[in-house]
Amino acid sequence: MFGDLSHLVLQQYWWIIVSLLGALLVFLMFVQGGQTLIYTLGKTSMERTMLVNTLGRKWEFTFTTLVTFGGAFFASFPLFYSTSFGGAYWVWMLILFAFVIQAISYEFRTRPNNVFGTRTYETFLLINGLLGTILLGTAVATFFTGSAFSVNDMNQSQWELKSHGLEAALNLHNLSLGLAVFFLARVLGLLYFMNSIKHDELFGRAKKHLIYNGLPFLFFFLTFVIWLFIRDGYAVDPETQNVYLEPFKYFKNMVQMPLVLVLFVVGVAGVLFGLGAGIVRKECTKGIWAAGAGTVLTVFSLFLVAGFNNTAFYPSSFDLQSSLTIQNASSSHFTLTAMSYASLLVPFVFGYIWYVWRALNSKPIDEDEMQSDDLHIY
Template identity: 25%
Template structure:
């Protein structure tokens, strides 16, 4: 890795973190969307079994991206991991509690034929899909607006926020955008996976249309909030991309509208927000015209564009501090050592293609539409 200096290694891991988060949104994201839609697109047990079995074979593997993302933050950005996971502890607990409901719901809902028993587990699956989607969006909103933490001279982190303090008008807008984005993705997946003549397919199309429109409106609202609200941070003075990882060596300040500065300096970054809007429009077109591949491609592009917009807008910030901007964590001051990042690059080059190849093979093997006849005649279905 002699040809990669410390600056390049930091940039690589910033990009890889974004790729892992996008991978999580594109795979486990439609699982969350499908679960959040379960009570609304399916009205009786056979229909609900159809919906559940659209994600039943793959949801566990899709969680790999969530684990990889958390591992990447822990290893590549230890300051970010320490501050965010300790400060947002209660919010993370809500997410994990909701995610725990998913495997339990999948495994237990069909253990008894009692309708009330199955209905309770169906609502548990709904919570397991909606809650993470909402909280993840609220968390991103708090990252954009700044987290209430500070570092002392010994680099000890002190979090001075509360759980309810995470929910502000802007962060709630981000949470609703996250829900709309993943519900759109889940709707597109359902239309791709269930038989086209079913009532489930028709309901998924109807909800997907609304979710696509809401994604566009909420994304535009978030953009306006960032452009005209009191949101944004910037680095004051020179930055040493090769310097040691010490957040207190960087001077940062709050600056309204600063998140848009990167687009003026690097116009190519506008690709991300354009992709966010264009993907949602493509998904809307595909849903309305009955083109399921176009709808799913559009929802995927929209999710990728929205997430990329956040990362590109904030660069080089990773976690700004609202109460003490001087403590803000950036790509240049919060990474692991160059040696650690280099070893991780080698591991990623070796193992990430294996994960991608296995994932592609699994989807190929398990591809196909789920029909009412399948769930009626196959006892191995959920």
């Protein structure tokens, strides 16, 4: 089946899979957003314990999706992996550090004889929430703004700045997406708390903070999107494969791929509907689903805009012709074919995640459950 497909079709197929995994990762970062709100919402030790435990039941989904996203990128587009992870390593090392301390925190926060105290591990969770969201957002933004690297004829890449990726956080366009992801993760975290915790005081505080975080999210997201649509983009000549700057390239991609445009509009509408319902409706607990689905569709469509329609998905601001496309950065036809057969298992994995999610959230967390001796408490 897959062996009969052309190399280009397989490359496009794997860009779609990578894009979907990236979109799911951004949604699942509601865990990171929630971690930055533990002390904002939790005024007592019991309230903070409920917040940490409802997130603790989901943090492994985010971590696993991050690893899967990185692994799929490595296997399908190895030149991107070697260029970005090998060149912009300070950014990726900071992200890795943030996720390592997250795993430690959930494991040791309530361990007996914890010499550091729960506050230390809650601070680690805050650091993970800050670094994980902002740095991942700025890293993804470089798919549109470019990075300072070069690639020689032997496909050996070299980073041209000694800051090795940290410069991405100093680019205002990159930072606008990083901050948009940060506040979106907080909005999703608040909606998740409203859905998964049965506690009137926490529910009321979460509803109030939806406004405080929803407004800056909209500001930074609109800043990123408007800036993206009016800037020059990195286009690829389909005949010669030469890369050149084209005015309004990403806006043109949206218009020239109407299905992607529809996904983007529906996704943004879903996020706004979930946010608005959480704020306006008095007892709304389902906003996470509309906002979550909207997040997946929006991010998915942005990834497609970055890689399809003769566009360099990882452009070089140092040397245009070193820019990476889904054609020059991918694995061989044989490798993509073998991986494609393995990808048929993905729906079963999603089904398992859905089953576990429903099982863990069959009943909202309350104070009585946190005081039970039969439950593992994070």
